[in-house]
Structure formats: structure tokens, C-alpha cells
Amino acid sequence: MTTVALIGNPNVGKTELFNRFTGLKQHVGNWPGVTVEKKVGKCVCKGKEFEIIDLPGTYSLTANAIDELIARNFIVEGKPDVVVDIIDATNLERNLYLTLLLLELEANVVIALNMWDIARNGGIEIDVKKLEELLGTSVIPTVATTGEGIEKLKDEIINSIKKERRKIKFGYGKEIENKIKKVKEIIKKDDELAKKYPVRWLAIKILEGDEEILKKLDGSKYKNEIIEAAKNDEDFESVLAEKRYDIISRIVEEVVTKKGKEEWTFSDMLDHVFLHRVLGIPIFLALLYAVFQFTFSFSAPFSDMIDLFFGWLGEIAKQNISNSMLASFVSDGVLAGVGSVLVFVPPIFAMFFALALLENSGYLARAAFVMDRLMYKLGLHGKSFIPMMIGFGCNIPGIMAARSIENEKDRIITIMINPLMSCSARLPVYALIAGVIFGSGYMAGAAIFSMYLLGIALAIMMALIFRKLLFKGKPSPFVLELPRYMFPKMKTAMLHMWERGKWFLIKAGTFIFAVVIIIWFLSNFPWNATNGGTSIENSYIAYFGHAIEPVFKPFGWNWQASIALFFGFLAKEAVVGTFGALLGSTQGGIMEALKNAHWFTPLTGFAYMAFVLIYFPCVATIGVMLREMKARYTLITVTYTITLAFIVASIIELIGHLLGFS
Amino acid sequence: MIDYMPLTFLAAGEKGQVVDIKGGRGIVQRLYEIGFVPSTVVEVLVSHNPGPILVNVKGARIAIGRGMAAKIMVRRL
Amino acid sequence: MREEKVKAMGIYAAIIGLIYLFISIMEIFGGIYNVPKDIFGGLVLLVIAATYLTGVKRALNGECKGLSFLIAGVFLSSVFGILYILILFANWLEYLIGNASFSFYLRPEIWLFFAILPLAYLIKKEIRW
Known part of the structure; x- marks a missing residue:
């Protein structure tokens, strides 16, 4: 059976899309060993049966948070046939970060450009063709809440299984690339590692000092050599994050045109009241x-x-x-x-x-x-x-x-x-x-x-x-993304x-x-x-x-x-x-x-x-x-x-x- | 003269450009992932002291605790 | 957005807000005319009144920010209006199965909900999201 994994930032409409695909044919369980909810559903289209796996909503794929680690491990080790990356069309700049990480992982990515209607009504124009070209993946505009574009997305999922994907490398600049190359060479010597993981990705992760990945090196006889080559005193994770956002801002510049001046949105207005100093709590x-x-x-x-x-x-x-x-x-x-x-x-x-x-x-x-x-x-x-x-x-x-x-x-x-x-x-x-x-x-x-x-x-x-x-x-610092206000859908609530x-x-x-x-x-x-x-x-x-x-x-x-x-x-x-x-x-x-x-x-x-x-x-x-x-x-x-x-x-x-x- | 200040110094409605993030590796990484990378322009939407502040970062509304916000250095625009 | 429109909405909100305030006091102290004594319900009305009235001054100045209080007010009015309509329906069901007597009493929250519908329409026409 073909497995399709859904991934995306929190609040991009992933659950709605999952429900669109599977209806009531879904099963909620847990990821092995942890109590992060695992939703699996079935979907038949064009006579083919798909197993749809809903991965936890994440911003990134580091080993820092359990949700992210689960998503990452599933893609690396579960090897789903297709990874559908759901991104919020009104906010490409943030959402593409995860996309870049997925592409770096060499997953077979299909992008669902969700909330297309909100972007369109808000005067945001996105050149989908151009975006496909720059990312080397198919991009399908969708509206999960109404079902618009879902059929096209299904077709594209089927196509993408057969199609050989055009690989696009996002360069991080000469200095970093040299380091990546050096580590890559050594990894390649170890056949087992090179077969199991995408080599470039592995090299990057090692350079970033990702603890989970360093553990995976344990069986390899090149371990010390790899670690020696990856030694650096820079904070690679931060440097790379910065570079990725550079790449993204270049992509966004080419693809997105905003019409009209920025004005107060509905969400801004409601937040002004609901988060009001005095009125908020009452x-x-x-x-x-x-x-x-x-x-x-x-x-x-x-x-x-x-x-x-x-x-x-x-x-x-x-x-x-x-x-x-x-x-x-x-x-x-x-x-x-x-x-x-x-x-x-x-x-x-x-x-x-x-x-x-x-x-x-x-x-x-x-x-x-x-x-x-x-x-x-x-x-x-x-x-x-x-x-x-x-x-x-x-x-x-x-x-x-x-x-x-x-x-x-x-x-x-x-x-x-x-x-x-x-x-x-x-x-x-x-x-x-x-x-x-x-x-x-x-x-x-x-x-x-x-x-x-x-x-x-x-x-x-x-x-x-x-x-x-x-x-x-003291309690740890508080970070939470506040989603856009939405009119709750009866069906979803039910x-x-x-x-x-x-x-x-x-x-x-x-x-x-x-x-x-x-x-x-x-x-x-x-x-x-x-x-x-x-x-x-x-x-x-x-x-x-x-x-x-x-x-x-x-x-x-x-x-x-x-x-x-x-x-x-x-x-x-x-x-x-x-x-x-x-x-x-x-x-x-x-x-x-x-x-x-x-x-x-x-x-x-x-x-x-x-x-x-x-x-x-x-x-x-x-x-x-x-x-x-x-x-x-x-x-x-x-x-x-x-x-x-x-x-x-x-x-x-x-x-x-x-x-x-x- | 130092021309940057913690994000907490901006009032609601003011914009600032991220200069630097002070703090441990974990915090820095977390803030980077949600978009607080240097040169990003952020806008403070809600800030009542005490209490968390709400910032528009790359088009998303992010609520962050005051302590964490104090580690983000910005240049007021 | 035309300033006059915002001002007109401000006047509308001022009237609605004052009615909410008035009924809130009646519910909290109870027993006036046929308004029942309902302390919590009255406090809720007080919150709604405060939401409208906070926005009035700014709306009268033609400021967009004032409008946000009116939107939130409309939202709260709708939540409680619909809630009490549902409860009215529930009471009628209770009467049908023979458990309680039923009188078709429209709580003030219900008719106030209908009273804000024109305002909701005006706002919806003006705002796009």
C-alpha cells in the first residue's frame, strides 16, 4: 500500500485536510513509546488505496522537541512514498522553512498551498509555476475547509510516486558547503550509513551537532573520523537557520506579489479586544x-x-x-x-x-x-x-x-x-x-x-x-503561535x-x-x-x-x-x-x-x-x-x-x- | 552609543529589526526556528506589562513570555 | 473606510452598550419588571456592555481601532443570543416530554442579539479579512 505522510506547521489546516482525505475512516493511536497522538486513515482514490499518516504539526525537524523528532524519524526511517507538506499560502515566508528541511531530507514532497482562498481575498498573489520551478516539487493550491483543489492534490500524489523528482540543491555559501563536502566524503566511505540516510542531510545534521544523529553514528568505524572532520566552533544550527531564511526570502520575493496596502486584518481587530489589558480576562x-x-x-x-x-x-x-x-x-x-x-x-x-x-x-x-x-x-x-x-x-x-x-x-x-x-x-x-x-x-x-x-x-x-x-x-519561557481566527466549521467540531x-x-x-x-x-x-x-x-x-x-x-x-x-x-x-x-x-x-x-x-x-x-x-x-x-x-x-x-x-x-x- | 534594546522596550504598534539574540543555545535555536533571525522586521501587537507579548514575525502572531522577549535585541524602526 | 460610517456605527454601539448595561443591572439585582434575577448572567451582560462602550469613543473619532471593540461585541452578543435560543428550545423539549412547564419567555439576551444584527451587517460589508 502507498503511504502518504501529511506534515506542516501548526494551524495550517492539516487536520481539515486529513479529514478531507479520510472522512471517518481514521484511527487515532499513539506513536510507539510516546503519547504523541498518531492519526492514521485510509483513502481510496482512482482505485488505489492510500494509507494517510498525520504527522505532528511542527516548525522544524530538530531533535529538540519530541513532536519534531517523531516526524523526522518517520520520514527518514518509515520512508513514506509521498510527503504532503501543507503550507499556509498567506504566510510562505515562515512555512517554507519546514519545506526546505524536507527537501534537504530528500523526501518525495508534494506541496499543498492551503488557505488559498484567504490569500486570494487578501490580495496576495503567488506565482505557483515559479514556486514549483524554484523548489523542484509540485505545488497545488488548496482550500481544505471547502475541498477546493483536493482532487487535484490526489492526482498529483499519484503522479509523484512514478515521477523522478528533480533535485534542487540549496547552497549555503562556499565556506559552509566546503565543510559539508568534507564530512560527506567520509560518510560515503561507510556504505551502510550512506545507504540508510541521505548523505548531504546527514552531513548537515552532524555539523549542527544533532545529538540523535550523533548517536546513529555509533556502529560506524568512521565515527571518530567523521566527528573530527565536523569539528567547528561555530554555532552551525543558528548559522544555517539564518541562511535558510535568506534562501526563503529570495524565493518569496520572486513568487509573491502583495496588492493593496497592509491594513488591519480581522484577526488583528479581535486580538486587540480579546487580549485587552482589562477586558481580556472578563x-x-x-x-x-x-x-x-x-x-x-x-x-x-x-x-x-x-x-x-x-x-x-x-x-x-x-x-x-x-x-x-x-x-x-x-x-x-x-x-x-x-x-x-x-x-x-x-x-x-x-x-x-x-x-x-x-x-x-x-x-x-x-x-x-x-x-x-x-x-x-x-x-x-x-x-x-x-x-x-x-x-x-x-x-x-x-x-x-x-x-x-x-x-x-x-x-x-x-x-x-x-x-x-x-x-x-x-x-x-x-x-x-x-x-x-x-x-x-x-x-x-x-x-x-x-x-x-x-x-x-x-x-x-x-x-x-x-x-x-x-x-x-521558574516555569520555562512561553512561546505559542496564535492561529488566525476562523469561523468554526460545524463538521470539524462534530x-x-x-x-x-x-x-x-x-x-x-x-x-x-x-x-x-x-x-x-x-x-x-x-x-x-x-x-x-x-x-x-x-x-x-x-x-x-x-x-x-x-x-x-x-x-x-x-x-x-x-x-x-x-x-x-x-x-x-x-x-x-x-x-x-x-x-x-x-x-x-x-x-x-x-x-x-x-x-x-x-x-x-x-x-x-x-x-x-x-x-x-x-x-x-x-x-x-x-x-x-x-x-x-x-x-x-x-x-x-x-x-x-x-x-x-x-x-x-x-x-x-x-x-x-x- | 548602543542603538539596540530588548524587544520588551517596544510598545504596541512599534516595529523593530532583530539585531541579535542573547541566551543559551536552546533558546536561540527555538527563536530562530520561529523566525527571529537577524534583520527580520517584527511588529509588537500587544504588550501589557506584566504578561507575555504578542509579536508579528514573518506574518505569524507569536506570543512569547516577557523573559524570553527580553533576550531578543532589536533596533527600533 | 468612510469616517461617517464608523461614527454612525459608534452611535449605534453606544445605544446598544447602554441597553446592555441597563439590563445587566436589572439582572444582577433582579426582580425589575419581568427580568429574572441571574447574577452570573448579569455579569456577562456587563462584560458585553463594557466591550461596546470601550469602543464607542474611538469609533466616534472615526478610528479604525474602535471598530474592533464593536466586532468583538457583536461576536459576544451572538454567542449569548444563540446560546439562550438553544436553551429556550431545550426548555420546550423538556415541556414536550412532560417534565416541566413552558412559557415562551424571550430573555433580553435574545432580542438584543436581533438588535445587533444590523450592526453586524454593516461591519461585514465594511471589513474584509
């Missing part, structure tokens, strides 16, 4: 409020529909299945348990959708900018902010988003505090318990909101502590929402389903002793529950609440699933049932919510953490969350008692 908070309103208020009727549907199914099952054990299994176990979790699909999808809109419109990067000052004071990095925001949706993508932070210390702190962000799986627990103890009014909403605030406050506190104890020093939200559905279908069955079994057996699940006190689960109850007794939580916490280790929404299975299917849904059971007082319920927020990152999150950072730090995270949960719940109950709540 506007951000207002938009955050909109996200939460959308998540909770808009999704409510859809949740109620699911709730009604499962209640109705449960009734039908009870009435129509004559075997009482089977009837109980279907309605009290499966339907009540899974139903109580599925109810939260609408708010979770709504939140991911809203976050996708913020991200795709370009606003989320501005939020990081606005918050940087604050984050810096807290010992965090401006970029830590985006993983935290995404963590509200789910901690897993949140933790993965932390990979954009280059500095390892900053990245680890960001990951370690991410479980304190109230992810959407915790929302079911908050919503249920707040509804039970405070009714459906303003207080319940305030209680839920206070959990989000509590999580943020604790995250800040822990970040400060980690910075003081584990990672001394796809985004689906990609992230489907985790939850899969979990409900597999994990939660299994947990629910186990709970049903444990709570209904021994069948005779429990009298068919009616006297739960005699069941297995009651044994377990009573066994761990003493730990939680001081908080005023009964054994049912305790055992729910135990299953919550697997996934936080399993707490609700456990309640559902323990209470069985009843008229009026789980909330009514829990209200009538009187398991929680306002105070113990509130403390329980806080405990669920803090006590343990779910199993899936721990899995991601283990891949993202050293096991030591994951262990610290698990320990501190458990400890903190007990401390915070105790403090809440203590203060509550002093204030006269019960």
Missing part, C-alpha cells in the same frame, strides 16, 4: 460561562429523554420476563446501571462540542495568552492552561495535550494536577448528589460549580507545592466531539457494563438469602461494603456509598452506575430513589462530592500517565490524590459541623 470568563451553560442547560432534556427511555425499558422487562432472576438482572442490573451512566452522554458531548468550537475558532490559544500572567505567578506555564481546560472534558486528552509543553518539569506538573480538573465523568456524580441533597434549584447548580472551583483551587495549590518541592525553579466523546460511550458499553453486572451479581446473591435481591443486607456486596465501611464511617457515609467509591476507582461514573444497580430500577429514576433512601445529608453529600473529585485518577487516566511520565510521578500523583481527598473531606465536614450543618 471576556474569557464570560465565554467559559457560555460553555458551562451550553453543557448543562442545553443538554438537560436529552438526558431526561434517555432516563425516561431506560426507565420505560426496565418496566417492560420486569413485566414481561417471567423468570424473576432474569428479570432482575435485565431491569435492575443492566438497564438501571448502564442507563444511569448513559444519561450523561448529552452533557459530555455538549461540553466536547463547545470546547471544540473554542479550539477551532482560534480562541483557546488566546485564553492561554490571557491566562499566562496568572499561570506564571502560580508556578505554571501559560501553555498548561489548555490541558487544564481540556481536562474539564476528560483528563486523558487533557494529559495528552500537555505534550505541547517543551519543558519537562512544566509538563510533569501540568500532568500531575490534571486529575483535579473535574472531568465530565465526575459530572454524573455531582449532578446526582447535588440534586438529591439540594433539589433542582439554584443551590444544586452552585454546589456543582463549587466542585469545579474546588478542583481548580486544589490544582493551583498542588502546582505551587510541586514547584517548591519537586521541581525547583468530528472532534465524536473523536473525544466516543471514549465515554465505549467505556459505558464495556467497562461500566461489566462493573454493573458484577455489582448486580454481588448485590443479588446468594439469591435465596437476599430473597431475590430484595433484602440487600444479606448479599455479598453488603459483606464487602461493611468491610470497608469503617474507613468512611467518620464521614457519615454508609456501606453503599463506600462500595461505590471502590468501583469508582475504575471510572468515576461507575459511582453512579453502582448506585443505580444498588437501588434498582424504580419509578421516577435514580435521583428519586436516592432521595428516598436518605443516604446523604447535605453535609455528608457535599463532602462525598469533594471526595469523588479528588480521591483517585481513574484507571484509564493512570494508564496514560504511566506512558506520559516516569512511574515515580504517577505514584506520587496517586498518593497525593488519595491523601488530599481524606484531608479535604475532613475539613469540609469539620467546618460544616462548626457552622451548624448536619
